[in-house]
Amino acid sequence: MTIYTTTQEWQCPAGVTSVDIIVVGGGGRGHAGEPGTYGTSTNGHGGDGGSEGTQTSATVDVTPGSYYTLTVGGPGVASSFLGETGAAGADGVGYNGAAYGSDGDAGYSTGVSGSDGADGTYSAAYYGGAGGVGYGAGGGGGGGGNWQNSGEAPAGGVGAQGCVVITYTLPVAGFVGDVLSGYTPVVTNWSNSSTDATSYHWYFGDGSESTDATPAAHSYTLPGKYTVILTAMNAYGFDLETKTDYIVVAGPPLCHGFIIMGDRLRGV
DSSP states (O other): OEEEOSOEEEEOOTTBOEEEEEEEOOOOOOOOOOOOBTTTTBOOOOBOOOOOOOEEEEEEEOOTTOEEEEEOOOTTOOEEETTEEEOOOOOOOSBOSSSSOOOOOOOEEEEEEOOOOOOOSSOTTSOOOOOOEEETOOOOOOOOOOTTSSSOOOOOOOOOOOEEEEEOOOOBOOEEESOOEEESSEEEOEEEOOBSOSEEEEEOSSSOEEOSSSOOOEEEOSSEEEEEEEEEEETTEEEEEEEEEEEEEEOOOOOOOEEEETTEEEEO
8 A cells, every 4th residue: 555645656566457536626625713803802612623634545547657646635625547537625613612723523533634724812711623533534624713902813733734645456377397307208297376366377388278267287398398377366466477498308319229130239
């Protein structure tokens, strides 16, 4: 899993054909605290916290080696990737009826947080709300304003930036054979050491193939050198193990003897 926090061109790695993504929009801003009222000596209420950016999850097909635009939204701005959008979080909409500001909504992961709302100056009870924790978290609402401070309206905090999360696990192909050379026929048993794979394709180099995880012993009946390839696959893509000229098969050995021609021996 990789969390991307800047807008960029993402190149799909070799072998990857599908990825899981989470697209997180930037968090909304906390609402400012309510100004106090001088004429009635009334202190204001705290502001609402900002909402978290939308977290959109999807599994998307991709092409190895291709480039895709990955857009990460700042506070209050949507993010997008591979046709999926994480909408920006909503700003706080008003006052909460309490002296202190409301906290911002939590976002994705813990890599960054929204800002706290500003404190009111009346007393310690009129503090701003805390920014939410995580990418796309909302900003904290401002604390209630002091009626003695010229209509003070403490500012709400800004939301946290969004992010894009990309997850995939490629298989790793691996194999060995036991008998690698000899006179025809050479019969080779296979051991498959691949990891994170759900299906396989073997190519034995002589036109024969198999989709078994561990194929039966394979017999090479003609002289030559044979390249063996194993492709390991899963839902995210594939990996190849290629062993060039891995099996070397020699023709049958010549049989030497003698024949009698008259009173002479001749080697053959």
